[in-house]
Amino acid sequence: MSEIDIEVGLKNVFARYKGATNELIPILQDTQETFGYLPEEAMKGIAAFIRIPESHVYGVATFYEQFYFTRRGKHEIKVCYGTACHVKGATRVVETFERELGISHGETTEDYEYSLERVACVGACALAPVVVVGKKVYGNVAPGKVKGILNKD
Amino acid sequence: MQVSSPDHLVEIREICKDAFKRQKRRFLVCAGTGCVLGGAMEVYDEFKRLLEERGYPVDVELFFEGQETEAGVGISGCHGFCQKGPLVRFEPKGVFYTHVQVKDVAEIVTASLDTDTVVERLLYENQDGSRSVTEEEVPFYSNQQRVVLAHCGHINPEDIREYIAIGGYQALADCFAKYTPEEIIDIVTRSGIRGRGGAGFPAGVKWASARKASGEPKYVVCNGDEGDPGAFMDRSVLEGDPHSVLEGMTIAAIATGARYGYIYVRAEYPLAVDRLKIAIAQAKEYKVLGDDIMGTGFNFDIYIFQGAGAFVCGESTALVRSIEGFRGMPKVLPRPRTTEVGINDKPTLLNNVKTFGYIPQIITRGPEWFASMGTKNNTGTAVFALTGKIINSGLIEIPMGITLREIIFDIGGGITAGQEFKAVQTGGPSGGCLPNELLDMQVDYDSLVSVGAMMGSGGMVVMDHGTCMVDVARYFLEFTVNESCGQCAPCRVGTHQMLKILEDITQGRGKPSDLDLLEELGKAIVKGSICGLGNTAPNPVLSSLRYFRSEYEAHIHAQSCPALYCKEFIAYYINPNKCCEPCHLCQEACPTNAITARWRKTPEIQQDKCIKCGICIDVCPDNYRAITKVTGQQRLNLLEFGRPGRS
Numbered sequence: 055m056s057e058i059d060i061e062v063g064l065k066n067v068f069a070r071y072k073g074a075t076n077e078l079i080p081i082l083q084d085t086q087e088t089f090g091y092l093p094e095e096a097m098k099g100i101a102a103f104i105r106i107p108e109s110h111v112y113g114v115a116t117f118y119e120q121f122y123f124t125r126r127g128k129h130e131i132k133v134c135y136g137t138a139c140h141v142k143g144a145t146r147v148v149e150t151f152e153r154e155l156g157i158s159h160g161e162t163t164e165d166y167e168y169s170l171e172r173v174a175c176v177g178a179c180a181l182a183p184v185v186v187v188g189k190k191v192y193g194n195v196a197p198g199k200v201k202g203i204l205n206k207d
Numbered sequence: 208m209q210v211s212s213p214d215h216l217v218e219i220r221e222i223c224k225d226a227f228k229r230q231k232r233r234f235l236v237c238a239g240t241g242c243v244l245g246g247a248m249e250v251y252d253e254f255k256r257l258l259e260e261r262g263y264p265v266d267v268e269l270f271f272e273g274q275e276t277e278a279g280v281g282i283s284g285c286h287g288f289c290q291k292g293p294l295v296r297f298e299p300k301g302v303f304y305t306h307v308q309v310k311d312v313a314e315i316v317t318a319s320l321d322t323d324t325v326v327e328r329l330l331y332e333n334q335d336g337s338r339s340v341t342e343e344e345v346p347f348y349s350n351q352q353r354v355v356l357a358h359c360g361h362i363n364p365e366d367i368r369e370y371i372a373i374g375g376y377q378a379l380a381d382c383f384a385k386y387t388p389e390e391i392i393d394i395v396t397r398s399g400i401r402g403r404g405g406a407g408f409p410a411g412v413k414w415a416s417a418r419k420a421s422g423e424p425k426y427v428v429c430n431g432d433e434g435d436p437g438a439f440m441d442r443s444v445l446e447g448d449p450h451s452v453l454e455g456m457t458i459a460a461i462a463t464g465a466r467y468g469y470i471y472v473r474a475e476y477p478l479a480v481d482r483l484k485i486a487i488a489q490a491k492e493y494k495v496l497g498d499d500i501m502g503t504g505f506n507f508d509i510y511i512f513q514g515a516g517a518f519v520c521g522e523s524t525a526l527v528r529s530i531e532g533f534r535g536m537p538k539v540l541p542r543p544r545t546t547e548v549g550i551n552d553k554p555t556l557l558n559n560v561k562t563f564g565y566i567p568q569i570i571t572r573g574p575e576w577f578a579s580m581g582t583k584n585n586t587g588t589a590v591f592a593l594t595g596k597i598i599n600s601g602l603i604e605i606p607m608g609i610t611l612r613e614i615i616f617d618i619g620g621g622i623t624a625g626q627e628f629k630a631v632q633t634g635g636p637s638g639g640c641l642p643n644e645l646l647d648m649q650v651d652y653d654s655l656v657s658v659g660a661m662m663g664s665g666g667m668v669v670m671d672h673g674t675c676m677v678d679v680a681r682y683f684l685e686f687t688v689n690e691s692c693g694q695c696a697p698c699r700v701g702t703h704q705m706l707k708i709l710e711d712i713t714q715g716r717g718k719p720s721d722l723d724l725l726e727e728l729g730k731a732i733v734k735g736s737i738c739g740l741g742n743t744a745p746n747p748v749l750s751s752l753r754y755f756r757s758e759y760e761a762h763i764h765a766q767s768c769p770a771l772y773c774k775e776f777i778a779y780y781i782n783p784n785k786c787c788e789p790c791h792l793c794q795e796a797c798p799t800n801a802i803t804a805r806w807r808k809t810p811e812i813q814q815d816k817c818i819k820c821g822i823c824i825d826v827c828p829d830n831y832r833a834i835t836k837v838t839g840q841q842r843l844n845l846l847e848f849g850r851p852g853r854s
Contacts, residue, residue: 078532079515083474117534117692119516120474137437137632137668138594140682146821153798153820174516174686176475177439178241179594180289180601191244198796198825 063088064099073104082115091122119174127162127169131203134184136175142182143196148172150197154204168204209494212502213380216371219493223372226270230279232319235296236307237360239285239446240439240478242292246308247282250293253312254280261320267366278320284447286360287602288347291331296342296360303342304329334620347599350618352580354588355564356604359447364482367489370450376495378570382458383503386570391462392418395566398574399586404430404521404559405634405663406739407585407652413556417463417546420554424466427459427507428550428557431472431479432526434518435635436686438666440590441560443602445472445479448564449486453496453509455563458570460507463556468509471526474516483511518636518690521664522738523549523557525692536692537738559664561590581607585651589662595632595669596623605650612646615669626671630755634663636683636690637743639750640676659750661743675772676755677762681709683747691740698741701732705748715775717763726752767839774819778842780851781823783809785833793823793834814846 067084071077078100085096092115101108115121133139133148148159151170155163162169178184181193185203192203210216236242236251258265264276286294291305297319304315304326311329318324330338331345339345342360353359362369370376382391396411417425429452433441445452456468472480487509490496498506512530520526520535523545529535530550549555565587569577578586585607591614594600598620605614611631615621622628630640633650639660641648648654652662670679684706693699705728708721729745736742752759761767768776781793781802786809794802794810801816802823812823824834841851 074532076530076532079529080513083513083515114532114534117517117536118514121515135436137635137666137679137682138600140436141595141668141670141674141679143821149820150798150822153818174434174475174518175436175438177433177442178244178289179437179439179592180241180292181244182594182600193244196825197820197822 060089060093060095060099064096064103068103071103075104075106078104078106078111078114079118082111082121086121090126091124094123125162125166127166129167129187130169130171132171132173132176132186133159134176134178134182134186135172136177136179136182138179138182139175139184144172144183146197147183147185147195147200150200151204154200209492210376210380210501211494213384216376216380216501220371220374220377222271223368226267227369227372229270229273229275231275231277233279233281233298234315234319235281235283235298235361235363237284237286237292237294237296238282239289239292239359239443241285241289242294243478245292245306247293249309250295250307250312251280251282253309254316257313257316267368281363282365283361284359284364285443285602286342287356287443288345288599289602290600294360301341301343303331303340303345305331347601347603347618347620350613351604352588352606353604354568354580355444355451355561355590356447356602357568358451359443362448364447364449365485367450367486367493370448371493374571375450375567376454378567379454379457379495380501381570382461383501383505388418388462388464391458391570394570394574395462396574398569398577399584400562400565400569400577401585401652402559403561403565403590403664405637405661405665407662410558410562413546413558414459414462416544417465417554417556420547422547422553425464425553426550426555427456427463427465427468428526428530428555429456429468429470429560429563430521430523430526430557431470431476431560432514432521433473433476433560433664434521434690435637435664435666437594437632437635437668438592438664440592440602440665442473442476442479444560444564444590445470445476446482449479449482450490451564451567452560453486453490455566456509457496457500457507458566459556459558459563461505463554465556466506466508468507469512469530469550470509471512471514471520471530473514480511480513487511517692518686519692519738519740522740525738526557527555534692536694537740539694540737582649582651584653589650589665591633591665591667593619593667593669596626596671596674597621597669598623607651608649610647610649611641614650614667615646619669622669622671626673628669629672629674630670630676630751632660632668632670632679632747633666634661634743634746635666636686637661637739637746638663638666639746640670640679640754641750642754644754659746659753661746673770673772675713675768675770676751676758677709677713677768678770678772680748680751681706681713684709684744687740687744691744695735695737695741697732697735698737698744701728701735702741702744704728705732705745709748712759712762713768713773713775715762715766717759719763721763722752722756722759761839765839766843769838771836771838776838776842777819777836778814778838778845779812779817779819779821779823780835780837780845781810781812782833782835785831786810787828787831787833790828790831792826792828796822796826798822811849
């Protein structure tokens with residue numbers, strides 16, 4: 055992503071805010087929504103906008119699970135790792151995705167097609183184990199279903 | 208419409224009631240997260256299409272113009288019975304349909320509107336094979352007592368007029384017209400309600416202390432940072448009945464003199480955020496929120512703050528730091544109470560979603576009514592997300608004080624077929640695993656703490672003999688290690704060390720001295736940590752050591768995982784007496800080609816190639832079930848002699 059793109063994107067985000075410290079987390083969320091992750095240049099821009107040290111922005115962003123610092127894959131696969139899913143075999147589902155995609159959870163494939171993640175409870179425990187791909191949710195996922203899910207996207 | 212005075216609400220309620228009466232019959236499609244995942248919105252669209260085809264106006268606005276319609280369709284919040292979704296309710300008969308798909312809709316419409324019958328095959332099937340027609344007849348519901356969930360599944364959460372029609376915002380009007388702030392606090396105190404976030408601090412005491420504290424402006428915060436894995440109660444209330452929470456918060460604002468409110472919602476709950484945004488906008492339009500509420504001159508605004516994913520933010524001081532735009536780290540001890548020094552160092556009243564959800568009913572039905580439910584020091588009802596290896600998963604509400612057995616077997620319908628109950632986990636990463644012997648224990652704040660568990664926010668995960676208790680303890684510790692804010696050493700370093708020991712045990716490197724060390728470490732972390740996260744993090748380990756010690760010992764001494772779960776201790780075996788031989792499904796499915804078969808021979812698993820993924824068991828047809836897992840001595844025999852038995 056070029057610096058100009060980042061500048062334009064940030065400008066759109068900042069237009070909605072006053073630049074107060076308590077807006078930092080919503081600004082980071084909007085920035086991530088815009089770019090898909092938090093590019094370094096964008097975080098520097100945010101620090102300048104709110105007039106706080108860059109370390110503060112970085113410190114807050116790294117504290118929260120939601121924020122990413124590298125480009126994500128086109129399809130984001132989130133395997134629910136809540137208790138109900140764990141008890142019903144989420145670990146095996148994660149391992150199957152890892153094997154099929156050739157990456158570990160938390161990583162993105164080299165072609166930027168897929169990112170794989172374990173996420174905290176998505177709150178659909180009755181359908182455990184649950185896998186979320188983009189906005190589509192799959193319930194009662196057994197390792198045998200993994201290939202089918204990947205082929206759909 | 209605007210509510211211009213507390214008395215005026217009665218008039219508006221009648222208008223809303225009349226309007227909805229003009230819709231003679233209607234289909235309510237559950238639009239909770241679980242059902243939406245199952246295709247509820249497509250089902251809704253199909254109902255709409257079919258009714259419009261018949262020329263019935265389905266647009267709610269038309270009823271307000273005085274038009275009548277034969278039938279309509281609407282959405283509702285979560286019914287709680289997510290496992291059977293998508294759910295559809297037909298009013299006024301109350302017919303309750305489960306697993307409804309788009310292709311079923313035409314049949315339901317014809318049966319309901321033309322032939323006055325029901326679609327038998329979509330009704331809930333009881334264990335004896337009979338069918339329940341209404342929701343109330345389904346055992347899952349008939350054993351519950353729904354208070355805070357009463358409206359979830361019965362009203363459209365995206366239409367304030369439905370909430371008003373069933374008596375909503377009357378409690379708020381009463382608080383303006385009948386009670387002083389002190390009297391409101393007195394009502395809350397007398398109801399005996401304790402905070403529903405998990406720790407159970409008396410709400411009345413908290414409210415009184417927020418009222419007494421000096422500093423302006425004051426804040427009211429609704430804690431919807433439901434981070435416990437395996438819990439989704441708060442989400443369902445926010446999605447299914449958002450106005451009850453807004454009303455409860457506004458009443459709290461009157462009682463404490465607050466000017467601003469925040470609802471802190473987890474980022475993982477996009478539907479709850481959308482519903483809240485709609486509810487807040489509608490409440491402002493009706494003047495039951497915002498400036499000059501009900502013409503009384505009282506101002507109160509509510510903002511939504513989306514959390515960014517940090518379990519520790521459920522702790523009040525951490526949540527406040529997060530709203531202020533910092534890392535969500537709890538304040539160090541000794542810390543002042545949030546009711547005195549909260550957001551921007553101003554007095555802040557912080558309660559859980561459900562606590563606020565109960566408030567309107569406590570005001571209108573009286574504190575004595577609330578206190579009559581439950582037990583003496585644990586009044587009211589409790590909401591649990593009942594999940595895991597259980598027949599009826601979903602959201603339940605029960606009076607405090609009923610037993611675990613009633614919850615799991617009467618409401619939950621017992622354990623999934625062919626398995627036996629082993630343990631129930633309550634309170635998530637802060638709670639504990641309770642064994643069979645404690646099934647007849649009462650469920651309330653104090654009893655749970657006395658056996659080493661915790662109410663928590665209300666997750667209840669049922670486990671059977673296929674669940675390894677050591678692995679469950681490891682799972683929770685892994686969670687806490689990730690979520691520890693890292694501020695204090697007992698929690699940051701201690702939980703990390705405990706996790707390492709648990710990993711050693713589950714991976715075959717356990718030592719006999721490990722168990723004592725785990726206990727020692729656990730007790731030190733409970734004592735030494737500065738916030739609730741650390742204080743309770745060792746609970747899953749300590750409670751499973753207390754009730755399931757033999758399972759830890761089997762891992763360490765006998766190289767055995769009795770639950771057949773931990774990979775290091777198990778091996779897969781194809782029983783030649785059960786295998787049908789020619790199907791080869793397992794062979795085709797095996798991702799590492801570990802299954803080989805000579806012509807007309809039973810396939811065999813090459814143990815050195817097997818990665819123990821279990822796919823072969825999944826694909827082996829049910830009428831053979833030839834593949835089994837073995838552990839302990841049987842596994843050693845298998846590795847040495849090629850079969851689990853010695854002979």
